[in-house]
Amino acid sequence: MNFAQKLVIGYYRAQLKVFARLSKRKAAEKAFELFSTPYPGKARKTPPVFEKAEKLHLPFNGLRLVGYRWNHPQPRRALILHGFSSTARKFDHFVMPLVKKGYEVLAFDAPAHGESGGKLVNAVDYKEMIDAVYRQYGPVHAFIAHSFGGLALSLFLEEQGYQENKKVVLIAPATETSTALRTFSDFLRVDEPVREELRQLIHERGGHWPEWYSIRRAMHNIRAEVLWVHDRDDDVTPWTDAGKVQTDGHPHVRFLLTNGLGHRRIYRDNQVKKAVLEFL
Secondary structure (H helix, E strand, C coil), X not given: CCHHHHHXXXXXXXXXXXXXXXXXXXXXXXXXXXXXXXXXXXXXXXXXXXXXXXXXXXXXXXXXXXXXXXXXXXXXXXXXXCCCCCCHHHHHHHHHHHHHCCCEEEEECXXXXXXXXXXXXXXXXXXXXXXXXXXXXXXXXXXXXXXXXXXXXXXXXXXXXXCCCCEEEEECCCCEHHHHHHHHHHHCCCCHHHHHHHHHHHHHXXXXXXXXXXXXXXXXXXXXXXXXXXXXXXXXXXXXXXHHHHHHCCCCEEEEEECCCCCCHHXXXXXXXXXXXXXX
């Protein structure tokens, strides 16, 4: 963590303390805003394959979402979904291999990410974006989702009546929102009364407690064939959460476990890419 990052974190911690003294609800609202705000990443040169893409624009909840399409039209479509504080462009290495397998390939920047509009995003927003993309450009037959994208995809899939003959790749998915919320609260030193108010706020806005936003829970309602790729050393979406899904023993879910790749290198690893493409 560099000096500038420490200053920002210190500022947020101090700000939440001030809000907490005035009102636990106001502090919870501010905490939820921070929890839903992607942090800016380093500027990245546009991968050549994205310069060749057909650019798509999709109206969504008053925003304009930006997407990309290759190899249109084809009978089978694949949708790539990035994680929190990421962009579709980070998955450029999957595009042409999917095209070579005969897929029409779609990738969208989620709300508040990349070139899409907005400042905030949560799992429900992302799930609804997937639904909008599916309705406008689908049906989709194969999905590759990383981290937060995996949670949103799982929430979307469990609502679909027809899931047969669909293939889903979850790479280091954000298995439990309750874990992400606890990690976030620990990091910003949110006190216990504000944490409880934050839980209440999430329930009021989405109709469910944080524990409901869970891939483990949703997986009981998903029938698509799933390849779950996870690193045992992932310190962002811990294997301790994902391992419980493996213990559940779903016949339609198989696991590929790695060591030492962590949360982000895993989706660029050549062996992982090979396994994903063979599965699809």
